[in-house]
Amino acid sequence: MAKNDFDELMSIGVDIGKDVFHLVGFDRNGQLVLRKKIKRMALAATFEELPRCVVGMEACMSAHFVSRTLRKMGFEPRIIPAIYVQPFNKGQKNDYNDAEAIAEAALRPNLKTVSEKTQEQLDLQALHRVRSRLVSRRTATMNQIRAFLIEQGITVRKSVAALRTSLQAILDNRDDEMSLRIRKLILGLQQDWIWIDKRIEMTTSEIEGVSKSEASCQRLMTIPGIGPIISTAVVAAVGNGEAYDRGRDFAAWLGLVPRQHSTGGRTILGRITKRGSRYLRMLFLQAAQVIMMRPKNWPKFSFGPWLEAAATRMQHNKLGVALAELPPEHRTLT
Template identity: 70%
Template sequence: MDTTIAPLASIGIDIGKEVFHLVGFGTDGKIAFRRKIKRLALIETFKKLPVCIVGMEACLSAHFVSRALRQLGHDPRIIPAVYVKPFVKGQKNDYNDAEAIAEAVLRPNLRTVREKSQDQLDLQACHRVRSRLVSRRTATINQIRAFLIEQGIAVRTGSRALRASLFEILKNREDEISPRMSDLIVGLHEDWLRLDERIEAITREIEEISQHEDNCTRLMSVPGVGPLISTAVVAAIGSGEAFNRGRDFGAWLGLVPRQYSTGGRSILGGISKRGSRYLRTLFIQAAKVLLMRPQNWAKFSFGEWLTNAAPRMHRNKLAAALANKLARIAWSVLYNGKAFDTHRLEVEAI
């Protein structure tokens, strides 16, 4: 331990690509030190520092840094960047950011990000790569459509329709489409096929993981939840211990109404759209799939609620409400370690 440094209350780390900026607060509430270190010197530096609370913003490599510091005996805490901003004093720079983190991490009611395991990070990476490939595929399809429209050719909506008619269009309109444009469109079609192969390979990998992960298997007992949603939820929140109740998980996903209340008046708007956009989109898609099959509603424990809500709510509003309910059910399944509607199956068996 570095004997020149008194006991510390907290250390704030501003994580950079190559250098970290550190600011330490002593137990008297005053700044004890400021340092700039190389990324590779992180472990050696913290070996010499007194064990204390270490705060950092949720960003790239934050989970890796957190695990490394925990092994050294420190108490690392990952903070959402939005909660650090109110503590920044003066102009924005690396030392001011680190000081704000060191001060924010001492707040007793501050919500922190749960540290992810390596398996969660791997699963999250699979979803991010798949999402990027899907976006590239959509962009490729849209570019093919744009080139055809420039030639006065409109194809009906849907990738299947475009795939089925593309080469027939190129053959029948070869007098109107130049050879160069035709070659470009054929090349884009080849890119499309390669992207399909990559997406299918990663999707199969995700599905295989979902079959061997107990939490994913339990989540897939929830209506509308398949391999994609179950693995995405596990990658994001693990066993759900970061939230005290399902309502908190729904709020984190941004599926609750945006509130602007003052003077005793409660004013609610559309959904807040905070948190994970990717997960929120998946749950809303699952809700819309369930709404397409009203004949199955009676099979679910929330079927009566859905039947009563359908006539009085707009379809989009109903989809958001159902997505919120599915998210809350998913959290309950994770947190309690029981499959969905287990109690109903037990009652029916009696």
């Protein structure tokens, strides 16, 4: 296969798999001129023989690595959200049809693409994913301890602090109310809990260290309610935010704007779309709830008058969503 065979190559769609990639390419006339299956290890060697052109791929695992590799070789990679590829898919689902749809979508001039992540962003994103998994595992461990205690007729107040302070006293003083086997199981779960706490503290400390050294994180933390966790999560997800023209676009990507179903000149708005990053959306909503818990601090914020007025006419949860997606011009950024 020589470069001359594909001189008119305009775009290539890459369907990324774990071990195998499927390539489909179109020339300037829209004719299919490339249809090939390659191994992951042969990626660089295969593209070295192709003329430089637009290369599309769906946003998925390893897409950013592939994009960086091809960009270094002189190609123009475009990472496309899967939801924007679906309208171009023809026929039944298979790898070649997916690659063909990606190749067509990559040439659309107004199509929104995903910003290519740097290795530092991917590392930071990995830290957040590990921390999120550990927090979820800790919650599951605590819930299992509560369930075993209730089975023995022992209840604990609803809070992490209550269970943390009461558990050892229960194991020491109420062992006559539970069998030896259950007591051993709960002791084992308690040790799991302690170990998970240590892992969470270590990961959180590493994230906080990044927030102190990263200028973008420092700017984000000037916004009320934004701390090391949220600021680093935003930087890991969107970098410097150059993909968004305004704050409203970022809120739409997070899924915090109303779902629209308008027709016949009538604007019909529903619940929030919940598109985009579920993890980031959760963090922003939690930050909004924290701010709403302290009304005495509202006058200190640039959006304080808006929040005080909105609190009189909006339901609590709706107010939290509205605050979470508040455009930057209403926040203190100095």
